[in-house]
Every structure is written in structure tokens, then in C-alpha cells.
Amino acid sequence: MITGALGSTEIARQNWEHFAVGAAISGISLVCGENVCGIDPGLERDKHGKVTRSPDMERRIEAYRRYHQGYGDILVQLNVEDTRLGVAEYVVEKLGVETVELKWGQGAKCIGGEIKVDSLDRALELQKRGYLVTPDPSEPAIQAAFRDTAIKQFERHSRLGFVDEEEFYNSVKRLRSLGAKRVTLKTGAYPMRELAMAIKWASNAKIDLLTIDGAPGGTGMSPWRMMEEWGVPTFYLQCMTNELCERLRAKGSYVPDIAIAGGFSAEDHIFKVLAMGAPHTKAVCMGRALMIPGFVGKNIEQWMKDGELPNTINKFGTTKEEIFVSYESIKAEFGKDADDFPMGALGIYTYADRIKVGLQQLMCGSRNMDIPSISRNDVMSLTREAAEISGIPFVTDAYREEALAIIDA
Numbered sequence: 001m002i003t004g005a006l007g008s009t010e011i012a013r014q015n016w017e018h019f020a021v022g023a024a025i026s027g028i029s030l031v032c033g034e035n036v037c038g039i040d041p042g043l044e045r046d047k048h049g050k051v052t053r054s055p056d057m058e059r060r061i062e063a064y065r066r067y068h069q070g071y072g073d074i075l076v077q078l079n080v081e082d083t084r085l086g087v088a089e090y091v092v093e094k095l096g097v098e099t100v101e102l103k104w105g106q107g108a109k110c111i112g113g114e115i116k117v118d119s120l121d122r123a124l125e126l127q128k129r130g131y132l133v134t135p136d137p138s139e140p141a142i143q144a145a146f147r148d149t150a151i152k153q154f155e156r157h158s159r160l161g162f163v164d165e166e167e168f169y170n171s172v173k174r175l176r177s178l179g180a181k182r183v184t185l186k187t188g189a190y191p192m193r194e195l196a197m198a199i200k201w202a203s204n205a206k207i208d209l210l211t212i213d214g215a216p217g218g219t220g221m222s223p224w225r226m227m228e229e230w231g232v233p234t235f236y237l238q239c240m241t242n243e244l245c246e247r248l249r250a251k252g253s254y255v256p257d258i259a260i261a262g263g264f265s266a267e268d269h270i271f272k273v274l275a276m277g278a279p280h281t282k283a284v285c286m287g288r289a290l291m292i293p294g295f296v297g298k299n300i301e302q303w304m305k306d307g308e309l310p311n312t313i314n315k316f317g318t319t320k321e322e323i324f325v326s327y328e329s330i331k332a333e334f335g336k337d338a339d340d341f342p343m344g345a346l347g348i349y350t351y352a353d354r355i356k357v358g359l360q361q362l363m364c365g366s367r368n369m370d371i372p373s374i375s376r377n378d379v380m381s382l383t384r385e386a387a388e389i390s391g392i393p394f395v396t397d398a399y400r401e402e403a404l405a406i407i408d409a
């Protein structure tokens with residue numbers, strides 16, 4: 001299980017400590033999303049416009065590292081603006097980041113990343129930094145409408161990336177030569193041709209992990225219809241991914257580790273993703289599902305401070321020892337440090353623990369005593385259409401030959 005990339009949205013920025021400490025103490029990888037340096041108000045750049053310092057990026061990396069236990073890693077993502085700003089050079093050379101993620105897209109985004117901006121000055125600043133800002137904050141008429149309060153917010157959009165095979169290999173080579181130990185790629189809910197490009201080029205470039213995010217993978221602020229309807233649903237992407245990976249494997253080519261994202265939240269989802277994608281899918285990337293326990297924990301912390309725990313919470317108790325079932329285990333593992341963990345981190349740890357135990361139970365039930373044993377034989381299709389698309393037998397066809405052999409014996 002890895003977190004989805006969480007980038008420059010306000011939600012990710014404000015809650016970062018909760019997510020980062022939660023991921024570190026749970027031993028899962030955390031992906032720091034795109035544009036973090038680009039929108040950092042404290043950003044410092046040299047005369048070529050390259051980042052020399054980004055306090056927000058430093059804070060994010062430090063928050064994960066402080067309690068990192070040796071499992072998982074922090075990945076920093078690069079999009080078009082990040083590349084222009086020299087984010088890779090900065091995070092790898094100055095901050096010692098070991099894993100860098102190139103981004104082609106994500107479940108809900110056939111456009112670039114976007115955030116909302118409440119102030120005219122900030123909108124102008126981001127436009128100057130090279131972002132597309134809509135409506136155009138340099139237009140006098142738009143400025144007047146903002147002053148009149150008819151326009152209350154601007155949208156900051158990222159530029160679209162266009163992928164080119166040679167350029168892609170060069171970027172991977174450049175990142176490795178900077179010192180990145182691992183290079184990963186994230187791609188989105190695109191049709192089969194682009195999926196094949198991602199898989200084949202990732203294979204040629206010996207990428208360490210390819211994350212494929214299907215619709216309706218969550219996002220900071222994409223319109224709901226974009227999330228739900230504008231991309232290829234995860235199930236179809238999973239099926240196409242397996243077909244393409246198998247084809248590569250049959251040719252003896254390197255197949256990168258695959259992570260699948262887009263709508264997953266529970267241990268049975270993880271089991272099914274690993275089974276359907278066996279032996280290539282090695283991880284499930286979760287965005288919103290991992291953020292929610294972080295928010296719940298954070299809210300509990302705030303309600304405790306205000307002395308206003310709602311009934312839905314105080315029926316479990318009024319202290320963190322009483323409310324969080326994992327708190328005593330966390331204390332036993334981390335000692336006094338546990339007192340400083342933000343409560344969102346306690347929520348994420350508790351959620352990760354539930355996923356672990358749930359997955360162990362499913363594995364036990366299906367007689368898979370380790371993760372590599374999970375195979376496509378562990379799942380069956382409940383509709384003929386699912387069987388046709390996935391190649392996983394329909395329920396009355398699964399194990400049919402073995403069944404008939406028993407009867408006929």
C-alpha cells in the first residue's frame with residue numbers, strides 16, 4: 001500500500017504532518033505531489049529561475065523522515081513546471097531525496113493539476129512563475145471584477161505535458177545522473193495506446209515502479225464529472241495492463257513493478273488488485289482512503305482541544321488512549337515520541353493496521369501465506385462481461401475441469 005501523490009492543494013498542504021508522520025510510522029511510502037515548490041510563498045530562486053530553497057518542500061520531507069522506520073520511502077513528483085524550476089536537482093542534490101516520480105497524468109486529470117487562489121497578488125505571482133491562471137489576472141477588466149467581488153477566486157492550472165519517447169529516456173537518465181536511486185512514473189486513465197507507451201517505455205528505461213491511476217481516482221479539485229466520467233475506469237485499465245505486461249514478459253523484456261490506483265479503500269480491494277494483476281502488480285496506491293483517517297484523527301485532536309467531542313466520538317472515550325485502538329501499541333513501539341504524533345497520524349496507523357490484519361485474514365482464507373503466492377486463480381468473475389474483459393473465468397467456469405475430473409474419476 002502506498003499513498004497517492006499529494007501535491008499543492010490546500011488540503012495536502014494543511015494536513016501534511018498528519019499524513020507524513022502517519023505514513024512513516026506505518027511503514028508505507030509517501031508521494032509528495034506536483035507543484036509544491038512552484039506555489040511555495042517562501043520559494044527562493046537563482047538568476048536562471050531555478051529553485052535554491054523551498055521551505056514547504058523541506059518541511060514535507062523532514063516530516064516524513066523524522067519518524068521513518070526503514071520501510072517505504074518519500075517520493076517527490078515532477079510535472080512540467082517542476083522540471084522547469086529544477087525541482088529534481090534541488091530535492092536530489094540538496095535534500096537527499098532518493099526516489100523521483102515523473103508524472104504523465106492521474107485518474108481524474110486529462111488536464112494539468114489545478115488549485116484555487118483567493119488573492120489577486122498571488123494569482124499574478126503564480127502567473128509570473130509560468131502557471132496558467134484563469135481568468136487572466138493581468139487583464140484590467142478581470143482585476144476590476146475581482147475588486148467588485150464578482151470574481152472571488154482564480155484557478156491555477158499546470159501546463160500539459162506532451163510525452164516524447166527520446167525525451168522520456170533522457171529525463172530518466174538525467175534523474176539517475178543527478179543521483180536519484182529510483183525513478184518511477186505515474187500515468188493516468190488514458191486509453192490503451194498511451195498505456196502501452198507507459199508500459200513499454202518504462203520497461204526500456206528500467207523504471208522502478210509504474211503507477212497507473214484509473215477513473216475515478218481522487219484529486220484535489222477536479223470537477224466531479226471529470227473524476228467520474230472523463231477517464232478509463234480502473235477495472236478496464238487493470239485488465240489492459242495485465243495483458244500488455246504479459247506480452248512484454250513473453251518476449252523476455254523487463255516488466256516494471258506496477259501499482260494500481262483509483263477508487264480503492266479496503267483490504268479486499270487490495271487482495272483483488274494483487275490477484276488480478278499477478279505477478280506484475282505489486283502495490284495498491286490509495287489517495288482519499290488514506291487521507292480520510294488522517295482527517296478524522298485531526299478533527300478529533302481539534303475537538304479535544306475545544307472540549308467539544310461529538311457523541312459519535314465520545315461514545316468511544318475522551319482521551320487518545322481510549323479512542324485510538326492502536327495508541328498503546330504505538331506508545332510501546334515509539335515510546336515518548338508518540339506523545340508528539342499528530343492525531344491524524346494515529347488515525348492512519350490504525351487504518352493501516354486494520355488493512356494489515358484484514359489482508360492477512362483474506363490471505364489465510366485463500367491459503368496464500370505470502371504476497372507473491374496471491375495469483376489470478378484466487379479470483380473469479382461474477383459477470384460474463386467481467387470474464388470476457390479480464391480473462392478471469394466466470395464463476396461457473398472457474399475450476400470446472402478440476403470439478404469434472406473429480407466427478408468422472
Ligand SMILES: Cc1cc2nc3c(=O)[nH]c(=O)nc-3n(C[C@H](O)[C@H](O)[C@H](O)COP(=O)(O)O)c2cc1C
Nearest residue numbers: 004005006007033034217218219220263286287288
Ligand atoms: C487532495 C489530493 C491531492 C492530490 N494531488 C496529486 C498530485 O499532486 N499528483 C498526483 O499525481 N496525484 C494527486 N492526487 C491523486 C492521488 O495521488 C491518487 O492518484 C488518487 O487519489 C487515487 O485515487 P483514490 O483517491 O480513489 O484512491 C491527489 C489526490 C487528492 C485527493
